[in-house]
Amino acid sequence: MIPLSWYLALSAVLFTIGVVGVIIQRNVIVLFMCVELMLNAVNLTLVAFSRFLGDMTGQLFVFIVMAVAAAEAAVGLAIIISLFRNRETLNIDEADLLKL
Amino acid sequence: METIHLLFLAIAALAVVSAFNIILQRNPIYSAIGLIIVLCCLAGLFLTLYAQFIAAIQIIVYAGAIMVLFVFVIMLLNVREEESRTDRQKYLKFLAAPLFLALLAEVAVVIRFVNMPAPAIEDPNTAIDPSQSLGTVESIAHVMFTDFVLPFEATSVLILMAIVGAMYLARRDSGEGAERIEQALATDAAQPPVAVHEDSGH
Numbered sequence: 152m153i154p155l156s157w158y159l160a161l162s163a164v165l166f167t168i169g170v171v172g173v174i175i176q177r178n179v180i181v182l183f184m185c186v187e188l189m190l191n192a193v194n195l196t197l198v199a200f201s202r203f204l205g206d207m208t209g210q211l212f213v214f215i216v217m218a219v220a221a222a223e224a225a226v227g228l229a230i231i232i233s234l235f236r237n238r239e240t241l242n243i244d245e246a247d248l249l250k251l
Numbered sequence: 252m253e254t255i256h257l258l259f260l261a262i263a264a265l266a267v268v269s270a271f272n273i274i275l276q277r278n279p280i281y282s283a284i285g286l287i288i289v290l291c292c293l294a295g296l297f298l299t300l301y302a303q304f305i306a307a308i309q310i311i312v313y314a315g316a317i318m319v320l321f322v323f324v325i326m327l328l329n330v331r332e333e334e335s336r337t338d339r340q341k342y343l344k345f346l347a348a349p350l351f352l353a354l355l356a357e358v359a360v361v362i363r364f365v366n367m368p369a370p371a372i373e374d375p376n377t378a379i380d381p382s383q384s385l386g387t388v389e390s391i392a393h394v395m396f397t398d399f400v401l402p403f404e405a406t407s408v409l410i411l412m413a414i415v416g417a418m419y420l421a422r423r424d425s426g427e428g429a430e431r432i433e434q435a436l437a438t439d440a441a442q443p444p445v446a447v448h449e450d451s452g453h
Contacts, residue, residue, distance in 0.1 A: 153259050153299060156365045160358045161263045161296075165270050165289070167354040172274030174347045180279045180325060184286045187317070188270060191293055194305075202300040202385065205370040207394045210386060213305050214395070217312055218406045222413030224317045228324045229420035235328050 158199035166192035179234065179243045183227055190220050255299065266292035279325050283318060290314045301386040 165188060172185035194213045201209025231241070238245055265288065272285035290313045297306035384390060395403050 152369055153255060155367045155369070156362045157259060157263075158296070158300070159361050159365060161266065163354060163358040163361065164267055167351055167358075168267070168270040168274060170354070171347045171351050174343050174350070176274055178279055180321070180328075181273065181276075181282045184273055184279075184282055184321065187286060187313075188273060188289060191290065191313075195293055195296060198297055198300050198302045198305060201302070203367045203369050205385065207385065207390050208398075210302050210305050210391055211394045211399055213302075214308065214391065215402055215406055217308060218410060221312060221317055222410050224320055225413045225417040226420065228320055229417040231324060232328070232421050241328065
């Protein structure tokens with residue numbers, strides 16, 4: 152039987168990599184993928200606790216997180232497309248219209 | 252060290268390497284491939300946690316639908332190799348390394364102190380009542396349609412809003428489309444008299 156701490160550790164490492172990616176990457180599509188990676192790290196935690204508590208609620212939360220991620224991907228990629236259409240770039244530093 | 256531990260370590264190592272691949276690649280399409288591998292690895296780990304339905308959904312929805320959307324957008328925008336990375340945020344890289352180390356330290360603490368025995372679970376393949384077993388479609392549907400009906404319905408509204416929002420955001424500039432329709436209507440309105448005139452000529 153795999154201990155719970157292994158799953159939590161893997162999940163934390165994946166989440167950390169996602170955070171680091173958001174910090175160092177400038178490409179808006181890759182930034183978006185890092186957000187998906189963080190969502191998946193949290194999903195792993197939820198499923199692991201669901202197993203170790205013997206409760207289905209965690210898996211249901213994962214289901215809802217996936218639905219939210221799908222909605223987020225659809226809207227986010229639409230925003231990226233319109234950003235690219237207006238600015239001709241995918242660099243997040245170029246999108247500074249609201250900056251003073 | 253049993254076989255399942257080795258399996259976990261192999262999958263976890265592949266997942267971590269692919270995750271690093273996501274953030275270190277320059278070409279977004281390789282990042283997308285890395286993310287797809289991570290998603291498949293996590294689906295495999297879900298199987299070891301008695302979450303068969305979630306594992307299947309992970310492959311179908313995440314690796315299938317969402318990642319296809321990503322790859323489609325990358326292809327559509329025809330992203331070049333990231334031209335001359337203008338590093339205006341250079342200091343962020345120095346922030347990233349300490350952050351990474353701090354979070355790894357947290358992981359070490361978690362490994363040391365968290366320990367929880369797993370409750371015994373009826374094997375879903377031989378269970379008499381599948382809804383009592385963890386991770387089956389029956390049990391997840393039971394929770395979804397009794398205790399969590401309201402969040403489930405809210406999710407459907409959310410997805411509807413996402414569809415409308417995505418279509419609104421991704422359309423071509425509306426002014427041009429409306430003008431074209433108006434022009435077409437105007438020419439349509441202008442044409443019939445000519446046609447009628449020709450007809451009357453016969």
